[in-house]
Amino acid sequence: xxxxxxxxxxxxxxxxxxxxxxxxxxxxxxxxxxxxxxxxxxxxxxxxxxxxxxxxxxxxxxxxxxxxxxxxxxxxxxxxxxxxxxxxxxxxxxxxxxxxxxxxxxxxxxxxxxxxxxxxxxxxxxxxxxxxxxxxxxxxxxxxxxxxxxxxxxxxxxxxxxxxxxxxxxxxxxxxxxxxxxx
Amino acid sequence: xxxxxxxxxxxxxxxxxxxxxxxxxxxxxxxxxxxxxxxxxxxxxxxxxxxxxxxxxxxxxxxxxxxxxxxxxxxxxxxxxxxxxxxxxxxxxxxxxxxxxxxxxxxxxxxxxxxxxxxxxxxxxxxxxxxxxxxxxxxxxxxxxxxxxxxxxxxxxxxxxxxxxxxxxxxxxxxxxxxxxxxxxxxxxxxxxxxxxxxxxxxxxxxxxxxxxxxxxxxxxxxxxxxxxxxxxxxxxxxxxxxxxxxxxxxxxxxxxxxxxxxxxxxxxxxxxxxxxxxxxxxxxxxxxxxxxxxxxxxxxxxxxxxxxxxxxxxxxxxxxxxxxxx
Numbered sequence: 001x002x003x004x005x006x007x008x009x010x011x012x013x014x015x016x017x018x019x020x021x022x023x024x025x026x027x028x029x030x031x032x033x034x035x036x037x038x039x040x041x042x043x044x045x046x047x048x049x050x051x052x053x054x055x056x057x058x059x060x061x062x063x064x065x066x067x068x069x070x071x072x073x074x075x076x077x078x079x080x081x082x083x084x085x086x087x088x089x090x091x092x093x094x095x096x097x098x099x100x101x102x103x104x105x106x107x108x109x110x111x112x113x114x115x116x117x118x119x120x121x122x123x124x125x126x127x128x129x130x131x132x133x134x135x136x137x138x139x140x141x142x143x144x145x146x147x148x149x150x151x152x153x154x155x156x157x158x159x160x161x162x163x164x165x166x167x168x169x170x171x172x173x174x175x176x177x178x179x180x181x182x183x
Numbered sequence: 184x185x186x187x188x189x190x191x192x193x194x195x196x197x198x199x200x201x202x203x204x205x206x207x208x209x210x211x212x213x214x215x216x217x218x219x220x221x222x223x224x225x226x227x228x229x230x231x232x233x234x235x236x237x238x239x240x241x242x243x244x245x246x247x248x249x250x251x252x253x254x255x256x257x258x259x260x261x262x263x264x265x266x267x268x269x270x271x272x273x274x275x276x277x278x279x280x281x282x283x284x285x286x287x288x289x290x291x292x293x294x295x296x297x298x299x300x301x302x303x304x305x306x307x308x309x310x311x312x313x314x315x316x317x318x319x320x321x322x323x324x325x326x327x328x329x330x331x332x333x334x335x336x337x338x339x340x341x342x343x344x345x346x347x348x349x350x351x352x353x354x355x356x357x358x359x360x361x362x363x364x365x366x367x368x369x370x371x372x373x374x375x376x377x378x379x380x381x382x383x384x385x386x387x388x389x390x391x392x393x394x395x396x397x398x399x400x401x402x403x404x405x406x407x408x409x410x411x412x413x414x415x416x417x418x419x420x421x422x423x424x425x426x427x428x429x430x431x432x433x434x435x436x437x438x439x440x441x442x443x444x445x446x447x448x449x450x451x452x453x454x455x456x457x458x459x460x461x462x463x464x465x466x467x468x469x470x471x472x473x474x475x476x477x478x479x480x481x482x483x484x485x486x487x488x489x490x491x492x493x494x495x496x497x498x499x500x501x502x503x504x505x506x507x508x509x510x
Contacts (some may be wrong), residue, residue, distance in 0.1 A: 021231070024223060038238055100222065
């Protein structure tokens, strides 16, 4: 926590990795939409980052995050209810399976495309990406393993992420197009 | 719980007027949903990872755009600021949805057109593709008679672009003298490349900027109303939210000032009107004014600046001398 307040990005990442899943699940139970959940979680962590210097957490970080989440969800539901009065939120909540399967399929699909994009990455970027994201090595460990300077590892990683983002953006765009055609 | 009740409770909490029992009621409702199936349990582990990375990448992007931006070193010897851009660095803007560029045949011999404005003159004209350009004073734009593939124009000075989108999504690029590029498909924006700095302001559309430092790239997404500027190194850019119309008001023959310093005004007088500006004392440059001045007649403009900033303006050929009025 102290590290986070000093602006340590690694500490922030560690926090994200530790908490994202529980927070996401918790949000999904109440929001029942993957887009909205993604947005809520992203906002929650961005808030944590931007407010880090002014944070004084009196309880545990656990309690802090889940309370912050609860208020975000309150806000979200309230705006949904007022924005679209006709949406019967409570009824929708009664059918928890409605979006769930579709949303889960979305991520399976996304993962599939990520895998494909990954296969298209130049070897040097892919190796660094896989070591870091699939085998949870730190940049320092990867640098030692591949006998590369640490800043090269960082740059490769940044480049890999950027390429993946571009690939996925194209993919998302085709998805959107497909939806347009159907509707 | 009914929808009405839920709405009521949420609004009570929002207004900070919920009683302890209302809070508890809402929390109990919230808590009872805890028993629902956990979404990520149903995902395969690669899909879970895809979700984890997707959100984390977005968060990191958010962190980048919120990081404190370096302050432009405008302060020192602003008048002597004629430092050329160093290095060949490209700041490339791409339309949000990158699409494959159509293959094109090599062009026939094309003639280059150049439009050039004098100091204080603005001119609007249409490019071969129908896009509209307004050049500010002391600026020039070169472009071919026809485009065989990507649309490219070269700019020195300042211009407002209203780019039309072509059916085959041809890219439109503005290249400034220092190899700074702006690529778009169709949108409205202002590009300014003056001796002291380069700036892009987006009025409409959405573009992604890739700050390209050789192979490694950093990227920022520009939304309408955002401004990017840098004085020497593109990587030391400043990104801020602005009223984009202020930066293109000159095309409507207006100069809009919002707490603008005389220092910035003097820079405009030098860049756009070609005056050599001299001040009696540097502190005058710190004076700030707000308002709107017509730019159709430079003498009226000067008189307006003198009035607003409480200075005397003495003009001698291409030189302007500013002195304090209260003296």
